[in-house]
Amino acid sequence: KRPGDLPPGPTPLPLIGNIPALFGGDLLQVSRNLRKQYGDLYSLSLGPYWIVFVNGYDLLKEAFVKNADVLSDRPDTFSIKVLSERRGIVSSNGHRWKGQRTFALAALRVFGFGKRSMETKILEENKNFIEILEKENGKPMGLAGLINRSVSNVICSITVGKTFSYDDEGFTQAVNLVGEEISNPYGPLVDMLPFLQYVPGDMFLIKRSFKNKAILEQAVKEEIEEHRQTLDENDARDFIDAFLLEEMKHKEEEGTDFEDDQLQFTILDLFAAGTETTSTTITWAVLFLMQNMDIQEKMHEEIENVVGSNRQATLTDKTDLPYCNAVITETQRLGNIVPLSLFHMATEDLVLENRRIPKGAIVIPVLDSVQNDEKNFPNPEKFDPTRFINNEGKYCNQDKIMPFSLGRRVCLGESLARMELFLFLTSMVQNLSSYHQWENSHPQQSEVSALHMDRFHLMCDVFLGDVCLST
Numbered sequence: 001k002r003p004g005d006l007p008p009g010p011t012p013l014p015l016i017g018n019i020p021a022l023f024g025g026d027l028l029q030v031s032r033n034l035r036k037q038y039g040d041l042y043s044l045s046l047g048p049y050w051i052v053f054v055n056g057y058d059l060l061k062e063a064f065v066k067n068a069d070v071l072s073d074r075p076d077t078f079s080i081k082v083l084s085e086r087r088g089i090v091s092s093n094g095h096r097w098k099g100q101r102t103f104a105l106a107a108l109r110v111f112g113f114g115k116r117s118m119e120t121k122i123l124e125e126n127k128n129f130i131e132i133l134e135k136e137n138g139k140p141m142g143l144a145g146l147i148n149r150s151v152s153n154v155i156c157s158i159t160v161g162k163t164f165s166y167d168d169e170g171f172t173q174a175v176n177l178v179g180e181e182i183s184n185p186y187g188p189l190v191d192m193l194p195f196l197q198y199v200p201g202d203m204f205l206i207k208r209s210f211k212n213k214a215i216l217e218q219a220v221k222e223e224i225e226e227h228r229q230t231l232d233e234n235d236a237r238d239f240i241d242a243f244l245l246e247e248m249k250h251k252e253e254e255g256t257d258f259e260d261d262q263l264q265f266t267i268l269d270l271f272a273a274g275t276e277t278t279s280t281t282i283t284w285a286v287l288f289l290m291q292n293m294d295i296q297e298k299m300h301e302e303i304e305n306v307v308g309s310n311r312q313a314t315l316t317d318k319t320d321l322p323y324c325n326a327v328i329t330e331t332q333r334l335g336n337i338v339p340l341s342l343f344h345m346a347t348e349d350l351v352l353e354n355r356r357i358p359k360g361a362i363v364i365p366v367l368d369s370v371q372n373d374e375k376n377f378p379n380p381e382k383f384d385p386t387r388f389i390n391n392e393g394k395y396c397n398q399d400k401i402m403p404f405s406l407g408r409r410v411c412l413g414e415s416l417a418r419m420e421l422f423l424f425l426t427s428m429v430q431n432l433s434s435y436h437q438w439e440n441s442h443p444q445q446s447e448v449s450a451l452h453m454d455r456f457h458l459m460c461d462v463f464l465g466d467v468c469l470s471t
């Protein structure tokens, strides 16, 4: 039974709680439907958890910024506790999380986060990527996989100190396995209903997850060992080296978090979070630009006027390219690749809007409610970059969306992701002046705004597989 002071929601049934509410589609659809009925704050009773959904810009700020002390932990779910062993950055809590996140941010800055040296690496990777596209000129090709590997090379250059050829088998396998895991449609379900892990067979892809985890862990272990053999105490080449040197400083300390297992999970976190998200956003942009040739031409014209065609756009051009910035922000709004962010947990009872969020509840920041807020974005399903251009032609309103979430758990890679989105997309539009529209059938708007990452991957394979690029 739902206690009267909890956020409202459908009446839980004996034994099965609110499981029937999940039959309404994927979790995003379920949340959207519940919001229509219950407003910005509602809850479901699933398995051992109360699940609380927080919607709307102001309430999200109140919950995850003002009450960050209570809402910054990750819950005790299957993926956090069993698959990720509460290690790394994404899945750890408390002292470990704070220490590891602080160390990672500092080390990543040394290796280029937010710096010109990073820009050079991205531009270099971009050049390789465009060269491949040019070689394929005029032929049908699948773009999504190529974008994925190219973006992944950027994070690899900082974490393991090298980039890989796009046909490297091990690299391609790692990128694909991470993609498979992130887009596993059953992940949130098993997290909320942990008894599903005991269902015989592999209907919920749990065995597959363990197999993928073992392959990825082995690959990272080998990288760490290779680094250890060639480590120079006076010259850290990349994130792994920096961590190994930190390990040496802490080796006498009992219970230290600076040890190989932790490093392994952090590398996997950075690899997964740094690859899939940014490349998926770039692929969304390509899709939107294919559907809106006028917008593509406008973006191209702006780049031509400001940058010309003899050099790549750089970050110093950013303020002079308001329309390009607007296209990217609108892509993040409508592409909306992490609509329910990641799960948080209430570490204490907390009162929001006069309702109690109980200690131990899973709390979901519904970023989708901000990205699709009709008050700020009329006709939210329409791709319209001018939402982010003011009367003077300047870029504006970018703070009205929060694709990187908010509060203490805000995306650690935001600065890198923003650099990559700008440099990749301006370079693609500059060099490949026309993405032909997919001619066989125009995607329905409702399909385009299907925000679920998993469905999105399928769509890309279909759409981009049939596209010809021409210079």
Ligand code: HEM
Pocket (backbone or CB within 6 Å): 089, 090, 091, 101, 155, 269, 270, 273, 274, 275, 277, 278, 281, 337, 338, 341, 342, 343, 365, 403, 404, 405, 406, 408, 409, 410, 411, 412, 413, 414, 416, 417
């Ligand atoms: C367009 C690209 C990206 C988007 C939209 C995005 C979005 C997000 C979101 C929504 C979260 C969850 C925040 C929360 O718990 O409320 C997150 C966490 C995280 N992101 Fe990103 N991200 C992107 C790129 C990156 C990149 C390039 C990196 C690489 C370094 C990265 C690393 C992380 C990490 C490590 C976390 C976990 C933070 C923590 O738990 O403290 N992300 N991201």
